[in-house]
Amino acid sequence: xxxxxxxxxxxxxxxxxxxxxxxxxxxxxxxxxxxxxxxxxxxxxxxxxxxxxxxxxxxxxxxxxxxxxxxxxxxxxxxxxxxxxxxxxxxxxxxxxxxxxxxxxxxxxxxxxxxxxxxxxxxxxxxxxxxxxxxxxxxxxxxxxxxxxxxxxxxxxxxxxxxxxxxxxxxxxxxxxxxxxxxxxxxxxxxxxxxxxxxxxxxxxxxxxxxxxxxxxxxxxxxxxxxxxxxxxxxxxxxxxxxxxxxxxxxxxxxxxxxxxxxxxxxxxxxxxxxxxxxxxxxxxxxxxxxxxxxxxxxxxxxxxxxxxxxxxxxxxxxxxxxxxxxxxxxxxxxxxxxxxxxxxxxxxxxxxxxxxxxxxxxxxxxxxxxxxxxxxxxxxxxxxxxxxxxxxxxxxxxxxxxxxxxxxxxxxxxxxxxxxxxxxxxxxxxxxxxxxxxxxxxxxxxxxxxxxxxxxxxxxxxxxxxxxxxxxxxxxxxxxxxxxxxxxxxxxxxxxxxxxxxxxxxxx
Amino acid sequence: xxxxxxxxxxxxxxxxxxxxxxxxxxxxxxxxxxxxxxxxxxxxxxxxxxxxxxxxxxxxxxxxxxxxxxxxxxxxxxxxxxxxxxxxxxxxxxxxxxxxxxxxxxxxxxxxxxxxxxxxxxxxxxxxxxxxxxxxxxxxxxxxxxxxxxxxxxxxxxxxxxxxxxxxxxxxxxxxxxxxxxxxxxxxxxxxxxxxxxxxxxxxxxxxxxxxxxxxxxxxxxxxxxxxxxxxxxxxxxxxxxxxxxxxxxxxxxxxxxxxxxxxxxxxxxxxxxxxxxxxxxxxxxxxxxxxxxxxxxx
Numbered sequence: 001x002x003x004x005x006x007x008x009x010x011x012x013x014x015x016x017x018x019x020x021x022x023x024x025x026x027x028x029x030x031x032x033x034x035x036x037x038x039x040x041x042x043x044x045x046x047x048x049x050x051x052x053x054x055x056x057x058x059x060x061x062x063x064x065x066x067x068x069x070x071x072x073x074x075x076x077x078x079x080x081x082x083x084x085x086x087x088x089x090x091x092x093x094x095x096x097x098x099x100x101x102x103x104x105x106x107x108x109x110x111x112x113x114x115x116x117x118x119x120x121x122x123x124x125x126x127x128x129x130x131x132x133x134x135x136x137x138x139x140x141x142x143x144x145x146x147x148x149x150x151x152x153x154x155x156x157x158x159x160x161x162x163x164x165x166x167x168x169x170x171x172x173x174x175x176x177x178x179x180x181x182x183x184x185x186x187x188x189x190x191x192x193x194x195x196x197x198x199x200x201x202x203x204x205x206x207x208x209x210x211x212x213x214x215x216x217x218x219x220x221x222x223x224x225x226x227x228x229x230x231x232x233x234x235x236x237x238x239x240x241x242x243x244x245x246x247x248x249x250x251x252x253x254x255x256x257x258x259x260x261x262x263x264x265x266x267x268x269x270x271x272x273x274x275x276x277x278x279x280x281x282x283x284x285x286x287x288x289x290x291x292x293x294x295x296x297x298x299x300x301x302x303x304x305x306x307x308x309x310x311x312x313x314x315x316x317x318x319x320x321x322x323x324x325x326x327x328x329x330x331x332x333x334x335x336x337x338x339x340x341x342x343x344x345x346x347x348x349x350x351x352x353x354x355x356x357x358x359x360x361x362x363x364x365x366x367x368x369x370x371x372x373x374x375x376x377x378x379x380x381x382x383x384x385x386x387x388x389x390x391x392x393x394x395x396x397x398x399x400x401x402x403x404x405x406x407x408x409x410x411x412x413x414x415x416x417x418x419x420x421x422x423x424x425x426x427x428x429x430x431x432x433x434x435x436x437x438x439x440x441x442x443x444x445x446x447x448x449x450x451x452x453x454x455x456x457x458x459x460x461x462x463x464x465x466x467x468x469x470x471x472x473x474x475x476x477x478x479x480x481x482x483x484x485x486x487x488x489x490x491x492x493x494x495x496x497x498x499x500x501x502x503x504x505x506x507x508x509x
Numbered sequence: 510x511x512x513x514x515x516x517x518x519x520x521x522x523x524x525x526x527x528x529x530x531x532x533x534x535x536x537x538x539x540x541x542x543x544x545x546x547x548x549x550x551x552x553x554x555x556x557x558x559x560x561x562x563x564x565x566x567x568x569x570x571x572x573x574x575x576x577x578x579x580x581x582x583x584x585x586x587x588x589x590x591x592x593x594x595x596x597x598x599x600x601x602x603x604x605x606x607x608x609x610x611x612x613x614x615x616x617x618x619x620x621x622x623x624x625x626x627x628x629x630x631x632x633x634x635x636x637x638x639x640x641x642x643x644x645x646x647x648x649x650x651x652x653x654x655x656x657x658x659x660x661x662x663x664x665x666x667x668x669x670x671x672x673x674x675x676x677x678x679x680x681x682x683x684x685x686x687x688x689x690x691x692x693x694x695x696x697x698x699x700x701x702x703x704x705x706x707x708x709x710x711x712x713x714x715x716x717x718x719x720x721x722x723x724x725x726x727x728x729x730x731x732x733x734x735x736x737x738x739x740x741x742x743x744x745x746x747x748x749x750x751x752x753x754x755x756x757x758x759x760x761x762x763x764x765x766x767x768x769x770x771x772x773x774x775x776x777x778x779x780x781x782x783x784x785x786x787x788x789x790x791x792x793x794x795x796x797x798x799x800x801x802x803x804x805x806x807x808x
Binding site for chain 2: 129130151152156157158179181187188196200203204206207209250263266267269270272273276281287290298321325504
């Protein structure tokens with residue numbers, strides 16, 4: 001371990017660390033939702049921060065591990081959703097949870113004893129080679145073999161490897177290797193300016209740039225105590241909802257492609273292209289990059305409210321008609337019904353978020369529970385609660401969310417129309433953006449990305465970043481991905497993957 | 510049955526590019542341009558200093574943009590709009606990494622021609638059927654969307670004889686995205702080695718060219734140039750589908766490389782010269798002899 005100091009600190013009687021997992025588990029048992037577990041190194045040691053949400057609040061339980069300590073009392077036995085966080089923390093910080101077998105590597109497999117990238121000083125400067133052999137497949141039984149699927153897969157996909165352990169057709173066990181594309185992007189946040197931090201946040205999970213930028217900026221604005229201008233709030237909603245529509249259309253495209261529905265593939269990919277072009281017209285970027293800045297937005301949108309409204313109406317009409325037809329196409333629907341079932345118990349155990357969670361009874365949507373941007377005053381339609389948890393239900397949830405997004409877009413476009421005439425100029429201090437001074441402090445920020453809730457823990461020191469910790473919905477949900485397979489066969493794989501709709505960039509960081 | 514009428518309902522939506530120019534409209538941030546006529550004043554120096562990826566520098570009293578680093582964030586254009594501005598054009602892929610360094614002014618045409626002729630010799634064998642193998646070496650995920658868009662009805666690269674293939678054994682072009690993570694180093698090399706000769710490598714996006722915003726680090730090599738030999742670079746963060754298509758056509762010698770000073774306004778993204786007739790599926794009568802197609806693009 002890099003810290004190289006005294007180990008076995010937990011034998012020390014003075015150490016009251018067991019209170020930490022007990023406190024977190026107790027709150028989870030009493031209805032709090034486990035959001036994530038972060039580790040942040042400092043000169044005094046390493047701080048472990050467990051983030052918990054309940055009703056309309058979000059807060060944290062903390063434990064300070066003195067410098068040199070490399071073990072901490074693990075959470076995962078009592079809070080299963082913490083499993084992947086503990087694996088990532090072991091990889092990056094070299095901190096090992098006690099009370100359980102040493103967890104497998106996840107995002108960056110290194111040999112035990114190798115230097116870890118995260119503690120601030122002494123981090124390796126150049127590239128460090130991960131060791132894939134430290135992730136052995138687990139095969140048992142007669143005739144069982146492993147299909148290594150990835151990291152270079154058939155088709156245009158992000159790099160990830162699924163080890164499908166199978167006796168032939170069923171998928172009794174699946175292992176996910178996400179370390180291939182670990183970029184170490186969280187480390188890059190250290191010491192950069194707030195403005196550069198936004199650009200990094202936009203690239204953490206590139207298909208959800210807007211949501212990540214909003215979560216990051218939300219944290220910064222909370223530290224600074226700044227309320228962003230109302231027009232900026234409306235524009236943020238416009239970009240976030242277009243991003244949601246684009247992602248849900250992308251998931252639909254991958255479904256219909258897997259089912260070999262050629263016309264539906266052409267139609268839905270055309271709709272997706274139109275959404276990206278609309279975003280390009282609004283911001284100059286097909287992914288809405290450069291729009292969200294700390295304190296507001298960078299400048300007036302490229303389209304007025306009325307033009308936006310026309311485009312949105314035309315788009316909704318076309319998408320609705322095709323969605324209706326798709327759900328009435330038996331050769332498609334039959335492939336999804338009963339496929340990749342995530343039971344409500346499983347979803348609750350892993351506190352799944354986003355469309356995956358909402359298809360299995362986890363209904364929280366932070367746009368409603370902890371509203372940000374203009375969501376607080378825009379009317380949001382109540383989605384039909386669903387809990388069947390199969391791929392078809394997840395697709396229904398995505399469609400419902402798209403209709404909700406169109407509804408929000410129309411209201412936000414109205415807001416824009418009313419206010420935009422008076423707004424000119426751009427940059428900090430204009431009507432679009434409040435000034436953020438050289439502030440210091442720490443805060444959480446969040447946003448509902450198309451994949452689910454994104455959370456940032458950001459610490460600032462006089463206007464530059466000490467660190468930022470990112471929890472993407474993709475990371476949180478992928479932990480349960482392998483558990484959706486036991487009743488399915490290899491040909492269902494494409495639908496289960498498409499219906500989760502996760503971005504690997506957001507998982508491996 | 511209903512899908513048939515649905516499929517016909519909108520007529521042809523496919524772009525005519527590269528036969529005709531096309532683009533996203535005047536406000537699209539396709540590329541960063543530098544005004545060559547202006548000297549370097551203090552506001553320009555400040556804008557250069559604020560660049561988050563170090564893409565701007567001053568060489569011989571002129572501002573130089575490294576498009577392999579530029580992520581199109583627009584910070585310089587906001588600070589010094591008289592020198593830096595966005596342009597909707599996308600045909601800025603280059604042969605070789607150094608050609609991405611763009612100054613306001615003429616380029617070193619001779620070096621470029623030399624590199625280009627070498628590439629043309631290699632791609633001569635890749636006639637009308639180009640197969641692409643994509644590998645993600647640590648992208649942010651958006652590049653994959655833009656590559657996947659090439660198969661949608663708007664870009665439909667199948668009309669140009671360009672296809673995506675699962676097996677590297679069938680591939681002519683290796684299209685690589687991402688910063689070049691240490692984890693993907695071996696899989697990327699293995700894929701490259703599995704491809705038959707002749708082969709072309711395209712680095713798609715600022716991430717693949719330089720690491721972009723992520724840059725080099727403990728898990729990133731800051732671009733894929735050290736892992737596999739790159740022939741064509743496509744700038745952008747992420748590159749647009751038109752930009753990617755331009756890069757692919759450049760790799761197989763069907764369009765010429767631009768030199769940074771794209772004519773704006775006239776035909777953003779269009780071809781300067783006449784299009785090789787084989788690019789048009791509607792004019793099969795005028796197909797040239799095999800071998801002519803590459804010369805047509807070399808001019």
